[in-house]
Amino acid sequence: xxxxxxxxxxxxxxxxxxxxxxxxxxxxxxxxxxxxxxxxxxxxxxxxxxxxxxxxxxxxxxxxxxxxxxxxxxxxxxxxxxxxxxxxxxxxxxxxxxxxxxxxxxxxxxxxxxx
Amino acid sequence: xxxxxxxxxxxxxxxxxxxxxxxxxxxxxxxxxxxxxxxxxxxxxxxxxxxxxxxxxxxxxxxxxxxxxxxxxxxxxxxxxxxxxxxxxxxxxxxxxxxxxxxxxxxxxxxxx
Numbered sequence: 635x636x637x638x639x640x641x642x643x644x645x646x647x648x649x650x651x652x653x654x655x656x657x658x659x660x661x662x663x664x665x666x667x668x669x670x671x672x673x674x675x676x677x678x679x680x681x682x683x684x685x686x687x688x689x690x691x692x693x694x695x696x697x698x699x700x701x702x703x704x705x706x707x708x709x710x711x712x713x714x715x716x717x718x719x720x721x722x723x724x725x726x727x728x729x730x731x732x733x734x735x736x737x738x739x740x741x742x743x744x745x746x747x748x749x
Numbered sequence: 750x751x752x753x754x755x756x757x758x759x760x761x762x763x764x765x766x767x768x769x770x771x772x773x774x775x776x777x778x779x780x781x782x783x784x785x786x787x788x789x790x791x792x793x794x795x796x797x798x799x800x801x802x803x804x805x806x807x808x809x810x811x812x813x814x815x816x817x818x819x820x821x822x823x824x825x826x827x828x829x830x831x832x833x834x835x836x837x838x839x840x841x842x843x844x845x846x847x848x849x850x851x852x853x854x855x856x857x858x859x860x861x862x
Contacts, residue, residue, distance in 0.1 A: 638791075669850070677837060679792075679853035725791050729851075737782075737851055739791025 636661045638728050640740035647716045648748050654701075655711045655743045657726030665731040668702065668709045673723040673742070682724070685709065687731075713745075721747045751775050753854035755840045761860045762830045770825040770857050772840030780843045781823035782807075782851065783815060785836040792839060798823055830861040 637660045647653035659668070670682040685693045685702050692700050697717075701710045713720055726740040753774045762768055774781065779800050784792040784807075794807030798817040812834060814826045823842075827834060840854040 671853075677786075677856045677858075679839060679841075679856075681850055681852070684850060727791075737792075737794070739793075741789065741791050 636663070636666075636728050636730070636738050638726055638738050638740040640726055640743050642743045643741075644744045644746070646746040646748060647713070649716055649718060651716055652712060652714045653716055653745065655713075655724050655726075655745065657709045657711070657740055659707050659709065659726070659728050661707070661728065661730075663730055667729045667731065668700075669727040669729065669737075670698070670700070670709075670711045671725045671727060671739075672720075673725060675722075679725075683711065716747050718747050718749065721745055753840055753842055753852055755838075755854040755857050757857060758855065759858045761862060762827070763862060764831060766830050767826065767828050768830065768859075769827075770838055770840070770859075771822070772824065772854060773822045774840075774842040774852075775821065776842060776844070776852065777820070778842035778844050778852075779820070780849075781817065782841040782843075783813075783823070783825045784839045784841060784853075785809065785834075786839065786856075787836050795825065795838075827859075830859075832861045835859060835861045 639658045666687045668685045672680045683695045697714045699712045723742045725742045729737045756771045782797040783795040786792045796815040798804045801820045838857045841851045843849045843851045
């Protein structure tokens with residue numbers, strides 16, 4: 635069974651600085667998708683970024699980028715130029731290619747942003 | 750831009766009562782899902798529906814039933830609520846399987862006393 639591990643329960647960063655959130659996963663599959671979701675205090679789940687495992691190039695979305703290391707089964711999220719609005723829970727998630735159900739979440743990392 | 754809409758947003762139930770959480774999406778998505786989120790945990794899949802007319806169990810299906818009423822709507826029913834079902838429930842949908850992004854509703858806060 636696939637698992638997703640986020641080993642940092644909490645992280646903090648100063649406004650305008652850069653922070654990296656870690657995520658590792660375990661799978662025997664070769665084709666899959668990885669996601670980072672943001673959950674602010676409102677509890678809404680907001681997609682931040684996604685990565686296809688078959689792509690070697692790391693995904694980027696404005697200030698958000700990932701470091702995808704397939705062999706190491708690592709998928710970290712880098713937030714550049716952090717803003718107060720980035721403060722939230724961040725969840726890493728794994729989804730099998732071809733399955734309809736398996737969006738598997740990590741336990742999340744709470745990010746605090748200090749002015 | 751409604752996306753995925755859930756009702757109710759908040760509900761307090763007594764142990765043993767029943768209730769149904771409603772979910773509708775307007776994105777013409779094939780697949781729909783129900784997740785629960787407990788404090789300090791990620792989301793866990795309760796049930797999902799790959800397409801209209803089909804439903805399957807997820808990781809934590811016990812104590813729940815679902816109905817895929819049509820392509821737009823997917824409801825979650827608690828037949829006899831228990832305190833262990835106190836949680837935040839999320840409905841979600843995606844265009845199809847195989848890696849398409851899953852979009853979430855805003856969540857329904859359920860407390861069972």
